[in-house]
Amino acid sequence: VTTTLADALAGEHAAIYGYGVLGAHLTGPALDLARQTEAAHRTRRDWLVTRLASASPAAPAADPAYALPFPVSDPASALRLAVGIEERTGDVWRAALADTGGGDRKQALDALTDCALRAARFRRAAGQSPGTVPLP
């Protein structure tokens, strides 16, 4: 259980870093969405840190910086990165579903769903409609 939750924590660390980068290129409603999303990732990170407080090996700490998949220099690339972050973070939470039960699985399902919803919102912000995918 702790391995997949540790992977989820590493994903949340990376997501928070990414929003720090991309937020600088957004304005208006898209920036509001990015801020709300970053706050949601911080909440998930905090839950995982508490959940894994006594885990062995220790839960992963955030890296000082993360490599971005492409340069982020304007609103379009910022929104593309946001979609990618939500998809990738959703992937690690989906993986955690198979390895958890009870309250941990509920957390993982809620997190996967939140990532899917936010990815759809960022796709729509980028002009894609309806912005959904068959199986997030």
Add this chain to the structure above:
Amino acid sequence: VVGAETTARAAAVKDCLASRPEHAGLLGSIAASRACHLEVLG
């Protein structure tokens, strides 16, 4: 459609939380997909 999606989402959530590990990921994706459909449908 909204009613069908709402019912299907609830069923997917319930089954995901109770499923065997090998089915949990797929059921979770279905639940998340239904949630997205509902948001788009408003």
